[in-house]
Amino acid sequence: MTSTLVIFIVLSLLTLYAAYRVATAHLITHAALFLAGTFAGVAALFFMLQADFLAAVQLLLYAGAVMAVVVFAIMLSQMREAGDHVPRWVDALRSPFFGFLPLISSVALFVILLISYLDTPWPSSATAAAVNSTRYVAVPLFQSYALPFEVASVLLLAALIGAIVLTRREDDR
Amino acid sequence: MAGYAWLVAALPLVAYVLMVFVGRRVGEKAALFGIVALAVSAILASVILVQVVHGQTIAASIPWVTVGTLKITMGYSVGPVEAVLLTMVSFVSCFIEIYSMGYMHGDARYNRFFANVTLFVTAMLTTVLANNFILFFAGWEIMGLCSYLLIGHWFEDPANCRAATKAFIVTRIGDVGLLLGIWWSYSLTHTFNFNALPGALSVLHLGGGTLNAIALLIFLGAVGKSAQIPLQIWLPDAMAGPTPISALIHAATMVAAGVFLVARTYPIFQMAPSALWWVGLVGAVTAFVGATMATVQVDIKKVLAYSTISQLGYMMIGLGVGAMWAGIFHLLSHAFFKALLFLGAGSVIHATGTQNMHEMGGLWHKQKSTAITFIVGGLALAAIPPTSGYFSKDAILASAYQAHDMLFFWLGALGAGMTAYYVMRAILMTFFGKPKKPEIYAHAHESPRVMTAPLWVLAVPAAFLGLVIDGPIRHFLAPGTPAPNAGWMGYLPLTLAVIGAVVAYVLYTGPVARRARLISALRPLYVLLKEKWFFDHLGSGVVYLLGVGPSLAISAFDRYVVDGAVNGVGRMALWFGRQWRRLVDGNAQGYMLTLAVALAIGLIALQALGG
Amino acid sequence: MPGASGVPLIGYLIVAAAMFCIGAFTALRRTNAIMILMGIELMLNAVNVNLVAFSRFVPAGNGARGQVFALFVLAVAAAEAAVGLAMVIIVSRRRDTIDVDHINLMRG
Numbered sequence: 047m048t049s050t051l052v053i054f055i056v057l058s059l060l061t062l063y064a065a066y067r068v069a070t071a072h073l074i075t076h077a078a079l080f081l082a083g084t085f086a087g088v089a090a091l092f093f094m095l096q097a098d099f100l101a102a103v104q105l106l107l108y109a110g111a112v113m114a115v116v117v118f119a120i121m122l123s124q125m126r127e128a129g130d131h132v133p134r135w136v137d138a139l140r141s142p143f144f145g146f147l148p149l150i151s152s153v154a155l156f157v158i159l160l161i162s163y164l165d166t167p168w169p170s171s172a173t174a175a176a177v178n179s180t181r182y183v184a185v186p187l188f189q190s191y192a193l194p195f196e197v198a199s200v201l202l203l204a205a206l207i208g209a210i211v212l213t214r215r216e217d218d219r
Numbered sequence: 220m221a222g223y224a225w226l227v228a229a230l231p232l233v234a235y236v237l238m239v240f241v242g243r244r245v246g247e248k249a250a251l252f253g254i255v256a257l258a259v260s261a262i263l264a265s266v267i268l269v270q271v272v273h274g275q276t277i278a279a280s281i282p283w284v285t286v287g288t289l290k291i292t293m294g295y296s297v298g299p300v301e302a303v304l305l306t307m308v309s310f311v312s313c314f315i316e317i318y319s320m321g322y323m324h325g326d327a328r329y330n331r332f333f334a335n336v337t338l339f340v341t342a343m344l345t346t347v348l349a350n351n352f353i354l355f356f357a358g359w360e361i362m363g364l365c366s367y368l369l370i371g372h373w374f375e376d377p378a379n380c381r382a383a384t385k386a387f388i389v390t391r392i393g394d395v396g397l398l399l400g401i402w403w404s405y406s407l408t409h410t411f412n413f414n415a416l417p418g419a420l421s422v423l424h425l426g427g428g429t430l431n432a433i434a435l436l437i438f439l440g441a442v443g444k445s446a447q448i449p450l451q452i453w454l455p456d457a458m459a460g461p462t463p464i465s466a467l468i469h470a471a472t473m474v475a476a477g478v479f480l481v482a483r484t485y486p487i488f489q490m491a492p493s494a495l496w497w498v499g500l501v502g503a504v505t506a507f508v509g510a511t512m513a514t515v516q517v518d519i520k521k522v523l524a525y526s527t528i529s530q531l532g533y534m535m536i537g538l539g540v541g542a543m544w545a546g547i548f549h550l551l552s553h554a555f556f557k558a559l560l561f562l563g564a565g566s567v568i569h570a571t572g573t574q575n576m577h578e579m580g581g582l583w584h585k586q587k588s589t590a591i592t593f594i595v596g597g598l599a600l601a602a603i604p605p606t607s608g609y610f611s612k613d614a615i616l617a618s619a620y621q622a623h624d625m626l627f628f629w630l631g632a633l634g635a636g637m638t639a640y641y642v643m644r645a646i647l648m649t650f651f652g653k654p655k656k657p658e659i660y661a662h663a664h665e666s667p668r669v670m671t672a673p674l675w676v677l678a679v680p681a682a683f684l685g686l687v688i689d690g691p692i693r694h695f696l697a698p699g700t701p702a703p704n705a706g707w708m709g710y711l712p713l714t715l716a717v718i719g720a721v722v723a724y725v726l727y728t729g730p731v732a733r734r735a736r737l738i739s740a741l742r743p744l745y746v747l748l749k750e751k752w753f754f755d756h757l758g759s760g761v762v763y764l765l766g767v768g769p770s771l772a773i774s775a776f777d778r779y780v781v782d783g784a785v786n787g788v789g790r791m792a793l794w795f796g797r798q799w800r801r802l803v804d805g806n807a808q809g810y811m812l813t814l815a816v817a818l819a820i821g822l823i824a825l826q827a828l829g830g
Numbered sequence: 831m832p833g834a835s836g837v838p839l840i841g842y843l844i845v846a847a848a849m850f851c852i853g854a855f856t857a858l859r860r861t862n863a864i865m866i867l868m869g870i871e872l873m874l875n876a877v878n879v880n881l882v883a884f885s886r887f888v889p890a891g892n893g894a895r896g897q898v899f900a901l902f903v904l905a906v907a908a909a910e911a912a913v914g915l916a917m918v919i920i921v922s923r924r925r926d927t928i929d930v931d932h933i934n935l936m937r938g
Contacts, residue, residue: 048836049836050837051836051841054836054841055841061845062845062848062849065848065849065852065853066852068856068868068869069852069853069855069856069860069869074864074865077865077868081871081872084872084875085871088849088875088878088879091842091882092879092882094837095842095882095883095885095886096886097882097885097886097897097900099897100897100901103901103904104904107904107908108871108875108904108907111908112871112907115911115912115915116867116868119864119915119918122919122922123864123923147812147858148812148815148855148858148859149859151812151816151818151819151854151858152815152851152854152855152858153851154819155850155851155854156847156850156851158822158826159822159843159847159850159851160847161826162822162826163844164840168838168839168843169887169888179897182897183894183897183898183901185894186894186895186898187898187901198905198906201905201909202905202908204909205908205910205912206912208912208913208916209912209913209915209916210916212913212917212919212920213916213919808857808858808861808866811857812858815858
């Protein structure tokens, strides 16, 4: 077992633990905190995959921007507690549909994914790492994917305007 | 010419598109698009018919989809059966659109009516032309959709909407079978082509079980579309639509599509003898049961609806005993005389404002044209010579006799007797006797010429078509087949028909007291068995003579088995609905959960199947 | 034979699958709208892990594609978070709750 593998396992377990705490947090602020942890864990995984640029974007955009938006939303909606039935395992099995169906379907999904992953012959060796991972991503992004890139920017602009229009107070009009 | 056969279906489609997009601008003149297109189609179809008679094959196809090894070609092929149907459908529908110009005049959704009729004709012609299951099924489903739209044409009345929904859903049950049959045969042979399919199936040397199952699944589609038992329940309700629609779709053309489906895939059925026997059995039971139901109806359109069910049963008998040509022959003559009867009934309803025969009577004096043509149609329906119905029904029953299918023969013959009875009863109740409601009688008047002229035009083929084409159509559809001959037994259906008519005549021209006496004599049985039955069928006492037992059994079957099954399905749906309500009560999370569960189940299934 | 980084592809895939299922569970089970959005973010992140992992393990030349797609997913996720949370805010302002059990305007 190489040291990389050990690091990977520890990192994954931490990330998944954070994700698990998101799912089960009582306080919504705790959920947000653990969500930030998960995002950071994912960024670390990106580093391990030698996608440095993406890892940086992940940290900036998710752990930074999206988290800020989430925290603002929590603040503005004045919901300190999650305000719903936090799924404790006993609860989860009790109510007929929202109780066990989400649990069963997510677990089933995971098991089935696991089985099919184990059945599939994967390429075993990683390709050589790119020297400059930013350039590595940027070249195709601005050449073959220039049009989708522009579409994405229009989408972001639309989302920006949409969010502003939606949250404007009635008396502002 | 062969290259232009697709125009027969394409022209109405063009007319439909025009009516939808510019119809609003030209107002009621938009109907002319449809009528002109259908007239040209009818002319083209008759040219094709002549060519096919002269032994030409008309077929063409183009590759449509090529994905890997999957090759689907689109195309048409016109054989004798298709040519006959093409001509009949385009002529009858062109004609009915002309009639509707008068009938629907001033309707709030006049253009929509004509657009839907034109789309229906497009679909029906496509179904007939198609040389493969894909195109056929597309046309078949569009027909179902148009039928739904037209039954619910007057959707202001919730009852009409219910009838439309019922028709749509019940026929869908059959379509599931048809679709399964199509898939199954495709998975075995990798072809959708009607002409290639039988050969491809026969070289596989399949067991009889598989072939029979495929044939029966296809037949299930026909059962739904052609309103055969047990899926006949939608047709009487479909009478909620405008009367021209009852005449066109629910008597002459669409319901015959089921018969056509069996005829189109007949080679498959010939390889599956037990499936073919079931076709005959379902047909025979339907022919008989439909006739018994018709004897107790008081709504003039319902009488005709049940008689349509019954007559479609006769066509199925013809197919089931191997005399496909006789079935198609009956389809053809039925299209004419049943359209005539429906338009006649429309004229009566137009005059009296009621569909209840108990409120009619004596209309002979007011509506001579309608009465005479209705009687001609009635004689054809009752199969009295020399009308068209006599020749075609006789050919079916004689073929059944010759094929030694005595069960089919007897059920058909008894049905023929009852057919004559209910026809006679309807004619007597509507046109003769004393007017039962003076105020209705006083206001009754002959319909305008735009409505009676079509009646006369249709009366001619209804009366004489059989006489003219009896021999030729057999040689055309089934070359080399000798005329079926049932010996002296061949006269049995006619004899029973005469007896049925006489019984009806005696009962319905005799004093009312006699009918009442007859009823009271058998009252205990009625009261004992079903009080509701007694009230529903007051005035139709003769049902006793022709057999209370069978009728009651049938009624019970309809009420408990058919309705029970339908209601049971409904209740089950209700139960599921309650259980799953939380998932679909407008809560997005519920929808999401459904999606997740379905995804998990789908992936598990994929994995389990070795995906 | 593990790859150059010492971790086989399937390791990343399993982590991503587990994260995806946790996210799906959160989105399906929690009734708080913000929690649901967080669940969706988790699912999107899991997808990104998959994409980047694949881009590392498929032949060179196509490798960048996975990362480019991950970038697009990021962009869409950012847009979704902005609009989704804006909706949460107006719902909380108008109805005093963001419990989706009480939000069923789609009821037919």
